[in-house]
Protein backbone atom coordinates (compact mmCIF):
# COMPACT_ATOMS: atom_id res chain seq x y z
CA UNK A 1 0.00 0.00 0.00
CA UNK A 2 3.02 2.25 0.50
CA UNK A 3 6.15 2.35 -1.66
CA UNK A 4 9.16 4.49 -0.86
CA UNK A 5 11.78 4.73 -3.57
CA UNK A 6 15.23 6.32 -3.26
CA UNK A 7 14.28 8.78 -0.52
CA UNK A 8 17.21 11.06 0.34
CA UNK A 9 17.39 14.10 2.58
CA UNK A 10 20.21 16.49 3.43
CA UNK A 11 20.18 19.09 6.20
CA UNK A 12 22.84 21.77 5.70
CA UNK A 13 25.23 19.50 3.79
CA UNK A 14 24.73 16.55 6.12
CA UNK A 15 23.07 13.58 4.47
CA UNK A 16 20.48 12.37 6.97
CA UNK A 17 18.63 9.91 4.69
CA UNK A 18 20.46 8.07 1.96
CA UNK A 19 18.43 6.49 -0.84
CA UNK A 20 15.86 4.62 1.26
CA UNK A 21 13.52 2.03 -0.25
CA UNK A 22 10.67 0.45 1.69
CA UNK A 23 7.41 -1.39 0.92
CA UNK A 24 4.59 -1.52 3.43
CA UNK A 25 1.81 -4.07 2.87
CA UNK A 26 -1.86 -3.22 3.55
CA UNK A 27 -2.77 -3.70 7.23
CA UNK A 28 0.82 -4.58 8.18
CA UNK A 29 2.93 -3.19 11.03
CA UNK A 30 6.43 -1.93 10.24
CA UNK A 31 8.93 -0.87 12.91
CA UNK A 32 11.84 1.37 12.02
CA UNK A 33 14.50 0.82 14.64
CA UNK A 34 17.88 2.48 14.92
CA UNK A 35 20.15 4.42 17.24
CA UNK A 36 19.54 8.04 18.11
CA UNK A 37 20.26 10.37 15.18
CA UNK A 38 20.01 7.64 12.53
CA UNK A 39 17.20 9.53 10.73
CA UNK A 40 14.05 7.72 11.90
CA UNK A 41 12.00 10.78 12.84
CA UNK A 42 13.06 12.62 9.68
CA UNK A 43 11.72 9.74 7.60
CA UNK A 44 8.44 9.70 9.52
CA UNK A 45 8.05 13.47 9.10
CA UNK A 46 8.67 13.09 5.36
CA UNK A 47 5.98 10.43 5.15
CA UNK A 48 3.54 12.57 7.10
CA UNK A 49 4.21 15.50 4.74
CA UNK A 50 5.82 17.76 7.38
CA UNK A 51 9.17 17.64 5.61
CA UNK A 52 10.15 17.35 1.92
CA UNK A 53 12.77 14.88 0.70
CA UNK A 54 15.47 16.11 -1.71
CA UNK A 55 14.85 13.23 -4.10
CA UNK A 56 12.77 10.07 -4.34
CA UNK A 57 9.19 9.00 -4.66
CA UNK A 58 6.39 8.15 -2.23
CA UNK A 59 3.33 6.31 -3.54
CA UNK A 60 0.43 5.28 -1.30
CA UNK A 61 -2.47 3.19 -2.60
CA UNK A 62 -1.55 4.09 -6.18
CA UNK A 63 -1.45 7.83 -5.44
CA UNK A 64 1.84 9.70 -5.72
CA UNK A 65 2.36 11.72 -2.54
CA UNK A 66 5.78 12.96 -3.52
CA UNK A 67 8.05 12.92 -6.56
CA UNK A 68 9.89 15.56 -8.58
CA UNK A 69 6.56 16.91 -9.89
CA UNK A 70 4.17 16.42 -7.00
CA UNK A 71 3.76 17.10 -3.30
CA UNK A 72 0.53 16.23 -1.48
CA UNK A 73 0.27 18.32 1.72
CA UNK A 74 0.01 16.62 5.12
CA UNK A 75 -3.74 17.15 5.66
CA UNK A 76 -4.63 15.54 2.31
CA UNK A 77 -2.50 12.39 2.68
CA UNK A 78 -4.87 10.25 4.75
CA UNK A 79 -2.03 9.51 7.15
CA UNK A 80 -2.44 9.60 10.95
CA UNK A 81 0.43 10.71 13.18
CA UNK A 82 0.92 9.95 16.86
CA UNK A 83 3.89 11.98 18.10
CA UNK A 84 6.14 11.29 21.08
CA UNK A 85 4.26 11.55 24.39
CA UNK A 86 0.95 12.02 22.60
CA UNK A 87 1.24 15.83 22.42
CA UNK A 88 -2.41 16.45 23.36
CA UNK A 89 -3.74 20.00 23.34
CA UNK A 90 -3.57 20.92 27.05
CA UNK A 91 -6.39 23.48 26.83
CA UNK A 92 -8.88 20.97 25.34
CA UNK A 93 -10.55 18.15 27.25
CA UNK A 94 -10.34 14.52 26.10
CA UNK A 95 -13.47 14.70 23.91
CA UNK A 96 -12.37 17.94 22.23
CA UNK A 97 -8.88 16.58 21.66
CA UNK A 98 -10.37 13.57 19.87
CA UNK A 99 -12.88 15.74 17.97
CA UNK A 100 -10.17 18.11 16.73
CA UNK A 101 -10.56 18.20 12.95
CA UNK A 102 -13.83 16.17 12.93
CA UNK A 103 -16.68 17.44 10.77
CA UNK A 104 -20.43 16.95 11.28
CA UNK A 105 -23.22 17.99 13.65
CA UNK A 106 -22.78 18.06 17.42
CA UNK A 107 -24.69 14.80 17.69
CA UNK A 108 -22.62 13.08 14.96
CA UNK A 109 -19.39 14.24 16.55
CA UNK A 110 -20.49 12.99 19.96
CA UNK A 111 -21.33 9.56 18.55
CA UNK A 112 -18.01 9.37 16.73
CA UNK A 113 -16.05 10.42 19.85
CA UNK A 114 -17.79 7.69 21.86
CA UNK A 115 -17.09 5.09 19.17
CA UNK A 116 -13.43 6.12 19.07
CA UNK A 117 -13.13 6.04 22.87
CA UNK A 118 -14.61 2.53 22.87
CA UNK A 119 -12.22 1.55 20.10
CA UNK A 120 -9.14 2.54 22.11
CA UNK A 121 -10.68 1.17 25.36
CA UNK A 122 -11.02 4.53 27.08
CA UNK A 123 -13.75 4.87 29.69
CA UNK A 124 -16.36 7.30 28.29
CA UNK A 125 -16.44 9.08 31.66
CA UNK A 126 -12.99 10.45 30.86
CA UNK A 127 -14.43 12.54 28.00
CA UNK A 128 -14.64 15.66 30.14
CA UNK A 129 -11.25 15.22 31.81
CA UNK A 130 -8.27 17.41 30.99
CA UNK A 131 -5.09 15.80 29.62
CA UNK A 132 -3.21 16.45 32.90
CA UNK A 133 -5.92 14.59 34.84
CA UNK A 134 -5.38 11.26 33.01
CA UNK A 135 -2.49 8.79 33.06
CA UNK A 136 0.30 8.57 30.47
CA UNK A 137 -1.20 5.39 29.00
CA UNK A 138 -4.63 7.05 28.73
CA UNK A 139 -3.07 10.11 27.09
CA UNK A 140 -1.51 7.84 24.45
CA UNK A 141 -4.92 6.29 23.79
CA UNK A 142 -6.46 9.73 23.35
CA UNK A 143 -3.69 10.64 20.89
CA UNK A 144 -4.35 7.41 19.02
CA UNK A 145 -8.12 8.05 18.98
CA UNK A 146 -7.47 11.58 17.69
CA UNK A 147 -5.34 10.19 14.86
CA UNK A 148 -7.88 7.41 14.09
CA UNK A 149 -10.68 10.00 13.91
CA UNK A 150 -9.38 11.02 10.49
CA UNK A 151 -9.86 7.42 9.24
CA UNK A 152 -6.27 7.15 8.00
CA UNK A 153 -5.07 4.32 5.76
CA UNK A 154 -1.65 4.56 7.41
CA UNK A 155 -0.75 5.40 11.00
CA UNK A 156 2.67 6.79 11.90
CA UNK A 157 3.79 6.31 15.50
CA UNK A 158 6.87 8.23 16.68
CA UNK A 159 8.15 6.56 19.87
CA UNK A 160 4.60 6.80 21.25
CA UNK A 161 5.23 4.58 24.26
CA UNK A 162 8.57 6.00 25.39
CA UNK A 163 7.18 7.97 28.34
CA UNK A 164 5.36 4.97 29.83
CA UNK A 165 6.87 2.68 32.44
CA UNK A 166 7.80 -0.87 31.43
CA UNK A 167 4.59 -2.76 32.28
CA UNK A 168 2.21 -0.14 30.93
CA UNK A 169 4.42 0.26 27.89
CA UNK A 170 4.12 -3.40 26.90
CA UNK A 171 0.37 -3.38 27.53
CA UNK A 172 -0.25 -0.18 25.54
CA UNK A 173 1.96 -1.45 22.72
CA UNK A 174 0.01 -4.71 22.50
CA UNK A 175 -3.35 -2.92 22.68
CA UNK A 176 -2.26 -0.52 19.92
CA UNK A 177 -1.03 -3.35 17.68
CA UNK A 178 -4.31 -5.27 18.17
CA UNK A 179 -6.40 -2.18 17.57
CA UNK A 180 -4.62 -1.25 14.35
CA UNK A 181 -4.90 -4.85 13.13
CA UNK A 182 -8.64 -4.88 13.83
CA UNK A 183 -9.12 -1.53 12.10
CA UNK A 184 -7.07 -2.78 9.12
CA UNK A 185 -4.84 0.30 9.34
CA UNK A 186 -1.21 -0.18 8.25
CA UNK A 187 1.28 1.38 10.65
CA UNK A 188 4.88 2.47 10.89
CA UNK A 189 6.40 2.71 14.36
CA UNK A 190 9.67 4.50 14.99
CA UNK A 191 11.63 3.39 18.04
CA UNK A 192 15.17 3.05 19.34
CA UNK A 193 14.01 0.12 21.50
CA UNK A 194 14.80 -3.13 19.71
CA UNK A 195 12.49 -5.25 21.89
CA UNK A 196 9.63 -2.92 21.11
CA UNK A 197 10.36 -3.14 17.37
CA UNK A 198 10.57 -6.95 17.41
CA UNK A 199 7.38 -7.30 19.45
CA UNK A 200 5.22 -4.75 17.61
CA UNK A 201 6.04 -5.31 13.99
CA UNK A 202 5.43 -7.77 11.18
CA UNK A 203 8.30 -6.09 9.33
CA UNK A 204 11.39 -4.54 10.93
CA UNK A 205 13.60 -2.03 9.11
CA UNK A 206 16.94 -1.51 10.85
CA UNK A 207 18.32 1.98 10.26
CA UNK A 208 21.89 3.14 10.66
CA UNK A 209 23.27 6.50 9.57
CA UNK A 210 20.39 7.20 7.19
CA UNK A 211 20.33 3.80 5.51
CA UNK A 212 18.37 0.62 6.02
CA UNK A 213 20.97 -2.02 6.84
CA UNK A 214 18.30 -4.73 6.84
CA UNK A 215 14.56 -5.15 6.30
CA UNK A 216 12.83 -8.39 7.23
CA UNK A 217 10.51 -10.16 9.65
CA UNK A 218 11.39 -9.78 13.35
CA UNK A 219 12.62 -13.38 13.40
CA UNK A 220 14.80 -12.90 10.31
CA UNK A 221 16.53 -9.74 11.47
CA UNK A 222 17.13 -11.21 14.95
CA UNK A 223 18.40 -14.61 13.87
CA UNK A 224 20.05 -13.65 10.56
CA UNK A 225 21.39 -10.12 11.07
CA UNK A 226 23.41 -8.82 8.10
CA UNK A 227 26.42 -7.75 10.14
CA UNK A 228 27.84 -7.65 13.67
CA UNK A 229 26.61 -4.14 14.41
CA UNK A 230 23.05 -5.08 13.48
CA UNK A 231 23.34 -8.29 15.53
CA UNK A 232 24.47 -6.38 18.63
CA UNK A 233 21.92 -3.63 18.13
CA UNK A 234 19.05 -6.13 18.08
CA UNK A 235 20.05 -8.07 21.20
CA UNK A 236 22.81 -9.78 23.16
CA UNK A 237 25.14 -11.86 21.05
CA UNK A 238 28.28 -13.93 21.48
CA UNK A 239 30.57 -13.28 18.52
CA UNK A 240 33.78 -15.28 18.20
CA UNK A 241 36.57 -15.82 15.69
CA UNK A 242 36.21 -19.22 14.05
CA UNK A 243 37.69 -21.61 11.54
CA UNK A 244 34.89 -22.17 9.04
CA UNK A 245 34.44 -25.46 7.30
CA UNK A 246 31.47 -25.39 4.88
CA UNK A 247 28.50 -25.67 7.24
CA UNK A 248 30.35 -25.98 10.53
CA UNK A 249 32.89 -23.94 12.47
CA UNK A 250 35.45 -24.43 15.17
CA UNK A 251 35.45 -21.65 17.75
CA UNK A 252 36.53 -21.27 21.39
CA UNK A 253 33.22 -22.83 22.51
CA UNK A 254 33.88 -25.92 20.38
CA UNK A 255 32.40 -27.12 17.11
CA UNK A 256 29.18 -25.53 15.97
CA UNK A 257 26.94 -25.89 12.91
CA UNK A 258 26.65 -22.71 10.86
CA UNK A 259 24.03 -21.19 8.58
CA UNK A 260 26.49 -20.96 5.69
CA UNK A 261 27.23 -24.18 3.83
CA UNK A 262 29.83 -22.47 1.58
CA UNK A 263 31.95 -20.41 3.97
CA UNK A 264 35.41 -21.80 4.61
CA UNK A 265 38.60 -20.36 6.14
CA UNK A 266 38.94 -17.70 8.81
CA UNK A 267 35.75 -15.93 9.86
CA UNK A 268 33.52 -14.96 12.73
CA UNK A 269 30.40 -16.62 14.09
CA UNK A 270 27.50 -15.22 16.11
CA UNK A 271 25.23 -17.02 18.55
CA UNK A 272 22.37 -15.66 20.61
CA UNK A 273 22.65 -16.38 24.38
CA UNK A 274 19.51 -18.53 24.34
CA UNK A 275 21.33 -20.94 22.00
CA UNK A 276 23.98 -21.64 24.64
CA UNK A 277 23.29 -23.98 27.56
CA UNK A 278 25.86 -23.69 30.32
CA UNK A 279 26.28 -26.67 32.67
CA UNK A 280 28.73 -26.94 35.54
CA UNK A 281 31.14 -29.87 35.09
CA UNK A 282 34.42 -31.30 36.39
CA UNK A 283 37.60 -29.36 35.51
CA UNK A 284 38.97 -32.12 33.25
CA UNK A 285 35.76 -32.20 31.17
CA UNK A 286 36.01 -28.66 29.76
CA UNK A 287 38.56 -25.93 29.10
CA UNK A 288 35.92 -23.28 29.85
CA UNK A 289 35.60 -21.78 33.32
CA UNK A 290 33.62 -19.04 35.02
CA UNK A 291 35.67 -15.94 35.83
CA UNK A 292 32.82 -13.91 37.25
CA UNK A 293 29.09 -14.21 37.95
CA UNK A 294 26.72 -11.25 38.22
CA UNK A 295 23.49 -12.71 39.62
CA UNK A 296 20.44 -10.48 38.99
CA UNK A 297 17.65 -12.95 39.76
CA UNK A 298 16.18 -14.69 36.73
CA UNK A 299 19.27 -13.84 34.66
CA UNK A 300 22.97 -13.96 35.47
CA UNK A 301 25.80 -12.41 33.49
CA UNK A 302 28.66 -14.88 33.24
CA UNK A 303 32.18 -13.89 32.31
CA UNK A 304 33.77 -17.00 30.85
CA UNK A 305 37.44 -17.73 30.31
CA UNK A 306 38.02 -19.83 27.20
CA UNK A 307 41.17 -21.78 26.47
CA UNK A 308 43.06 -20.31 23.52
CA UNK A 309 41.15 -17.04 23.65
CA UNK A 310 42.44 -13.98 25.46
CA UNK A 311 39.15 -12.10 25.41
CA UNK A 312 36.65 -13.46 27.94
CA UNK A 313 33.14 -14.19 26.68
CA UNK A 314 30.29 -12.34 28.38
CA UNK A 315 27.02 -14.22 28.40
CA UNK A 316 23.69 -13.21 29.94
CA UNK A 317 21.69 -16.34 30.60
CA UNK A 318 19.06 -17.90 32.84
CA UNK A 319 20.53 -18.37 36.34
CA UNK A 320 21.48 -21.85 37.54
CA UNK A 321 22.65 -23.02 40.95
CA UNK A 322 26.31 -23.92 41.40
CA UNK A 323 27.82 -21.13 39.31
CA UNK A 324 30.80 -19.58 41.06
CA UNK A 325 34.06 -18.04 39.95
CA UNK A 326 36.40 -20.92 39.18
CA UNK A 327 33.61 -23.40 38.27
CA UNK A 328 34.31 -25.29 35.04
CA UNK A 329 31.41 -25.37 32.62
CA UNK A 330 30.39 -27.19 29.49
CA UNK A 331 28.51 -25.28 26.79
CA UNK A 332 26.01 -27.00 24.51
CA UNK A 333 24.99 -25.04 21.44
CA UNK A 334 21.50 -25.35 19.97
CA UNK A 335 20.75 -24.48 16.35
CA UNK A 336 23.23 -22.88 13.98
CA UNK A 337 25.66 -20.01 14.35
CA UNK A 338 25.43 -17.04 11.97
CA UNK A 339 28.57 -16.59 9.87
CA UNK A 340 30.03 -13.09 9.43
CA UNK A 341 32.93 -11.89 7.29
CA UNK A 342 35.07 -14.74 6.11
CA UNK A 343 38.06 -14.94 3.84
Ligand SMILES: Nc1ncnc2c1ncn2[C@@H]1O[C@H](COP(=O)(O)OP(=O)(O)OP(=O)(O)O)[C@@H](O)[C@H]1O
Pocket residue numbers: 011012016034035036037038039040041042043192
Ligand atom coordinates in the same frame (compact mmCIF):
# COMPACT_ATOMS: atom_id res chain seq x y z
N1 LIG B 1 15.38 20.37 10.79
C1 LIG B 1 16.62 19.91 10.91
N2 LIG B 1 17.68 20.69 10.61
C2 LIG B 1 18.95 20.25 10.70
N3 LIG B 1 19.27 18.99 11.09
C3 LIG B 1 18.27 18.17 11.42
C4 LIG B 1 16.89 18.58 11.35
N4 LIG B 1 16.12 17.52 11.71
C5 LIG B 1 16.97 16.52 12.01
N5 LIG B 1 18.24 16.89 11.83
C6 LIG B 1 19.45 16.04 12.02
O1 LIG B 1 19.25 14.84 11.32
C7 LIG B 1 19.78 13.73 12.01
C8 LIG B 1 18.71 12.66 12.18
O2 LIG B 1 17.72 13.15 13.08
P1 LIG B 1 16.40 12.30 13.43
O3 LIG B 1 15.62 13.08 14.44
O4 LIG B 1 15.71 11.95 12.17
O5 LIG B 1 17.04 11.00 14.07
P2 LIG B 1 16.33 9.88 14.94
O6 LIG B 1 16.88 8.58 14.46
O7 LIG B 1 14.86 10.05 14.91
O8 LIG B 1 16.90 10.22 16.38
P3 LIG B 1 16.18 10.07 17.83
O9 LIG B 1 16.01 8.60 18.07
O10 LIG B 1 17.19 10.69 18.75
O11 LIG B 1 14.89 10.83 17.77
C9 LIG B 1 20.31 14.27 13.32
O12 LIG B 1 21.69 14.43 13.20
C10 LIG B 1 19.62 15.60 13.47
O13 LIG B 1 20.42 16.51 14.18
